[in-house]
Amino acid sequence: MSLLVVGSVAYDALESPYGKVERTLGGAATYFSVCASFFTHVNLVAIVGEDFRDVDEAIFRKRKIDLEGLERAKGKCFFWAGKYSENLNERVTLATDLNVFAEFKPLLPEKYRNSKFVFLANIAPDLQRDVLRQVNGKPRLVAMDTMNYWIERTNAELRETLKHVDVLMINDAETRQLSSEHNLLRAANYIFKMGPSTLIVKRGEYGAMMVDANGVFCVPAFPLEEPHDPTGAGDSFAGGFMGYLASAGSKSDLYLRRAMVYGSVMGSFAVERFGLERLLSLRRSEIHARARHFAKLTQFKL
Amino acid sequence: MSLLVVGSVAYDALESPYGKVERTLGGAATYFSVCASFFTHVNLVAIVGEDFRDVDEAIFRKRKIDLEGLERAKGKCFFWAGKYSENLNERVTLATDLNVFAEFKPLLPEKYRNSKFVFLANIAPDLQRDVLRQVNGKPRLVAMDTMNYWIERTNAELRETLKHVDVLMINDAETRQLSSEHNLLRAANYIFKMGPSTLIVKRGEYGAMMVDANGVFCVPAFPLEEPHDPTGAGDSFAGGFMGYLASAGSKSDLYLRRAMVYGSVMGSFAVERFGLERLLSLRRSEIHARARHFAKLTQFKL
Numbered sequence: 111m112s113l114l115v116v117g118s119v120a121y122d123a124l125e126s127p128y129g130k131v132e133r134t135l136g137g138a139a140t141y142f143s144v145c146a147s148f149f150t151h152v153n154l155v156a157i158v159g160e161d162f163r164d165v166d167e168a169i170f171r172k173r174k175i176d177l178e179g180l181e182r183a184k185g186k187c188f189f190w191a192g193k194y195s196e197n198l199n200e201r202v203t204l205a206t207d208l209n210v211f212a213e214f215k216p217l218l219p220e221k222y223r224n225s226k227f228v229f230l231a232n233i234a235p236d237l238q239r240d241v242l243r244q245v246n247g248k249p250r251l252v253a254m255d256t257m258n259y260w261i262e263r264t265n266a267e268l269r270e271t272l273k274h275v276d277v278l279m280i281n282d283a284e285t286r287q288l289s290s291e292h293n294l295l296r297a298a299n300y301i302f303k304m305g306p307s308t309l310i311v312k313r314g315e316y317g318a319m320m321v322d323a324n325g326v327f328c329v330p331a332f333p334l335e336e337p338h339d340p341t342g343a344g345d346s347f348a349g350g351f352m353g354y355l356a357s358a359g360s361k362s363d364l365y366l367r368r369a370m371v372y373g374s375v376m377g378s379f380a381v382e383r384f385g386l387e388r389l390l391s392l393r394r395s396e397i398h399a400r401a402r403h404f405a406k407l408t409q410f411k412l
Numbered sequence: 413m414s415l416l417v418v419g420s421v422a423y424d425a426l427e428s429p430y431g432k433v434e435r436t437l438g439g440a441a442t443y444f445s446v447c448a449s450f451f452t453h454v455n456l457v458a459i460v461g462e463d464f465r466d467v468d469e470a471i472f473r474k475r476k477i478d479l480e481g482l483e484r485a486k487g488k489c490f491f492w493a494g495k496y497s498e499n500l501n502e503r504v505t506l507a508t509d510l511n512v513f514a515e516f517k518p519l520l521p522e523k524y525r526n527s528k529f530v531f532l533a534n535i536a537p538d539l540q541r542d543v544l545r546q547v548n549g550k551p552r553l554v555a556m557d558t559m560n561y562w563i564e565r566t567n568a569e570l571r572e573t574l575k576h577v578d579v580l581m582i583n584d585a586e587t588r589q590l591s592s593e594h595n596l597l598r599a600a601n602y603i604f605k606m607g608p609s610t611l612i613v614k615r616g617e618y619g620a621m622m623v624d625a626n627g628v629f630c631v632p633a634f635p636l637e638e639p640h641d642p643t644g645a646g647d648s649f650a651g652g653f654m655g656y657l658a659s660a661g662s663k664s665d666l667y668l669r670r671a672m673v674y675g676s677v678m679g680s681f682a683v684e685r686f687g688l689e690r691l692l693s694l695r696r697s698e699i700h701a702r703a704r705h706f707a708k709l710t711q712f713k714l
Contacts (some may be wrong), residue, residue, distance in 0.1 A: 197594040292499040295637045316618040319632070326709055328632035330621070335597045367712040401714055407630055408710045410669040412703055 111250065112153060112224065113356035115142050116216050116241045117231025117345075119156040119180070123191035123205070124385060126198060128338040134385040135166040137188060138231035138255070141342035144389050145349025145376040146229075147173040148397055150357040153222040155179035155241070159186040159210040169390065178219040183210040198340055199315070218244040227356035229348055230254035230275070235267040242274050251361050253277035253352060255344065261287050273305040276361075279348055281312045294319065295326070308366070310351070312344050318377075320370055324363045329370045330407060332378035332400065339384045343377045346389065350376030375400045413552065414455060414526065415658035417444050418518050418543045419533025419647075421458040421482070425493035425507070426687060428500060430640040436687040437468045439490060440533035440557070443644035446691050447651025447678040448531075449475040450699055452659040455524040457481035457543065461488040461512040471692065480521040485512040500642055501617070520546040529658035531650055532556035532577070537569040544576050553663050555579035555654060557646065563589050575607040578663075581650055583614045596621065597628070610668070612653070614646050620679075622672055626665045631672045632709060634680035634702065641686045645679045648691065652678030677702045 117139030124131050139156045146152045151174045158180060170177055188211035191204040216237055223246045230238040232255040242252065254275045260268050261284065268288075272278065278301060282294065289297035298309045298321035308322040317330040351373030358365045375397055382388040419441030426433050445454045453476045460482060472479055490513035493506040518539055525548045532540040534557040544554065556577045562570050563586065570590075574580065580603060584596065591599035600611045600623035610624040619632040653675030660667045677699055684690040 199594075292501075293637060295635050313618070316615070317630075317632075319635075321635075326635045327712075328619075328709055330619075330630035330632070333597050333621075333623075333628045335595060337595075364713065368714065371712055371714070398714075405712070405714060407628055408712075410629075410673055410707070410710075411666065412670065412673070412707060 111150070111226040111356050111359045112222075113146055113150050113227045113229070113352055114153045114155065114218070114222055114225035114245070115139050115146070115229045115231060115352075116155040116238070117142060117229075117233055118188050118211060119154075119158050119162075120188035120190055120211070121161075122341060122385065123189070124339060124341055125192070126194040126339050126384075127196050128336070129384050131384055135169060136190065136341060136385060138342075138345040140386070141345035141380060141389070142229060142231060142349040142352070143170065143175045144173065144386060145346045145380070146353030146356070147175050148376075148392070148394055149350070149353030149372070150174065152176065152353070153179060153225055155216045155218060155222065157181040157183055157210050157214045159183060161186050169386070176222075179217075179222055181214075181217070183213065185210040192341065194340065198337055201340070216241050216244075226250040226359075227352055228252045229352045231345065231348070232257050235260050235264055235271040239267075239271045239274065250359075251276050251355065253279055253348065255279050255348060256284065258284060258287055269304060272301075275306050277308040277310060278306040279310040279312065279344075279351070281314070281344065285309070285311050295321065310370070312347060314340070314343075318347065318370060318374060320366065322366070327367055327370060329374045329404065332374060332404065332407070334378065334382060337381040340381050341385060343380050346380035347373040347377035350374070371401050371404050372397070374404060413452070413528040413658050413661045414524075415448055415452050415529045415531070415654055416455045416457065416520070416524050416527035416547070417441050417448070417531045417533060417654075418457040418540070419444060419531075419535055420490050420513060421456075421460050421464075422490035422492055422513070423463075424643060424687065425491070426641055426643055427494070428496040428641050428686075429498050430638070431686055433686060437471060438492065438643060438687060440644075440647040442688070443647035443682060443691070444531060444533060444651040444654070445472065445477045446475065446688060447648045447682070448655030448658070449477050450678075450694070450696055451652070451655030451674070452476070454478065454655070455481060455527055457518045457520060457524065459483040459485055459512050459516045461485060463488050471688070481519075481524055483516075483519070485515065487512040494643070496642065500639055503642070518543050518546075528552040528661075529654055530554045531654045533647060533650070534559050537562055537566055537573040541569075541573045541576065552661075553578050553657065555581055555650065557581050557650060558586065560586060560589055571606055577608050579610040579612060580608040581612040581614065581646075581653070583616070583646065587611070587613050597623065612672070614649060616642070616645075620649065620672060620676060622668065624668070629669050629672060631676045631706065634676060634706065634709070636680065636684060639683040642683050643687060645682050648682035649675040649679035652676070673703050673706050674699070676706060
């Protein structure tokens with residue numbers, strides 16, 4: 111089924127103990143689309159500036175990613191610069207230049223309006239709601255991400271948006287901040303009252319946890335000896351999760367669990383190399399092999 | 413098969429946001445034995461003082477725990493006092509009075525010397541090695557715990573002991589400290605060169621991870637809305653793990669994975685109430701029900 115994503119397409123400057131790049135294609139919607147495109151067709155809504163390069167556009171065009179919703183504006187692309195600590199578990203943001211992103215007013219092309227699976231990447235909550243208003247009827251599943259900035263600065267807007275969302279996909283610190291609960295089960299129960307019926311907590315090196323009416327489901331992070339760059343791991347997780355669900359066209363527990371695994375698979379590939387590098391060389395057979403590896407990592411017989 | 417544990421039997425003063433006790437039976441070997449006794453017969457080697465109460469001795473006697481190796485000495489029992497932060501994720505040690513434990517020289521009764529499964533709880537590495545010297549022949553499996561104190565102060569002794577150990581069971585901070593590696597896979601490879609063939613990393617609210625020649629196996633922590641007291645969680649994990657393995661008499665991958673689950677089950681019960689409280693009211697049927705719940709928490713079909 112059709113999958114819509116709204117979020118950032120950006121240029122990133124990245125530095126980790128494993129290397130440094132001055133300008134590489136990044137942004138939540140980029141990682142999401144590239145990952146989801148292994149599973150299904152993706153409709154992308156984002157904004158880029160005049161410095162957006164043909165070689166980067168080709169990354170989308172070569173994949174099952176529709177660009178009718180990619181707006182071109184005067185000015186420069188969203189730019190983000192960040193540096194990771196030696197263990198990759200802390201990062202400092204060195205620059206956030208919104209550029210054209212500051213004026214982003216998502217507009218859905220007519221053919222995107224029947225999208226049945228919708229992912230609202232981390233943008234202002236009122237823009238996320240604007241997108242949902244443009245979708246015809248009620249989608250099968252709406253998922254969203256957010257961050258501390260929106261939780262603190264636009265809490266009322268965020269709460270309004272959450273009323274229309276099925277799956278909230280955030281990290282553990284955001285979960286605790288949004289709910290004012292340290293315990294993740296109590297946090298989930300608090301968040302369910304705000305609208306979402308499913309909470310997915312991304313826990314970095316500890317994996318991901320899904321809480322819904324069926325209970326709790328946990329997937330560990332794939333053990334890697336040398337992760338190079340955590341940038342985009344959460345959006346890659348979301349891309350694998352939503353891409354798989356949209357391709358299956360179902361949101362039953364069986365499929366949600368598989369989606370958690372495919373999300374973790376894509377997140378694990380994302381961090382293996384710098385920026386998008388590993389995702390761009392990835393083959394479908396490697397995705398399925400790693401999913402089977404996740405089974406080996408977690409399965410037991412009583 | 414016979415299971416031997418050497419470690420502390422102590423009195424604890426505990427304080428958490430959920431309550432306070434001035435003096436309750438604790439100690440690594442206590443949590444371990446009580447948990448392991450649900451699965452198999454346990455031979456306990458420990459030392460207590462003159463203040464050891466009959467009512468506490470009865471806790472062992474009522475279970476499948478042999479007390480011939482429980483030495484009585486002049487003086488007082490090992491006493492530990494600790495206080496947990498509001499979220500239970502930090503603790504402050506308020507008192508550590510070794511008392512009779514300072515003179516502890518573990519002596520194995522003749523009938524314990526053929527034990528096939530041995531757990532060396534967190535005591536001085538040279539005492540751990542003394543215990544192994546008293547065991548006849550090579551046990552099927554030797555597992556041990558240790559802590560930052562021994563890693564820092566008696567590193568050479570610890571390394572000597574590790575040469576004779578199959579399974580090292582420590583937390584993530586200890587793993588990183590012992591190996592000087594942040595990444596747990598690289599840490600495991602470092603530790604394998606020191607002797608153990610299996611590393612089990614206890615990660616608190618994130619569960620536990622086992623690394624050996626078969627690869628990696630992860631179990632999440634059981635999600636609890638209101639854990640009351642983390643004291644003894646790691647030793648309860650070890651008790652469930654070793655108790656199950658000794659009862660099965662095997663250390664194949666299938667059994668090691670199950671042991672990881674039963675360890676996690678026992679750790680989850682331990683933290684539900686204060687001190688030993690929940691473990692003392694526990695029934696075997698509850699253990700098996702929770703193990704099935706762990707399956708629900710982690711299993712998926714591709």
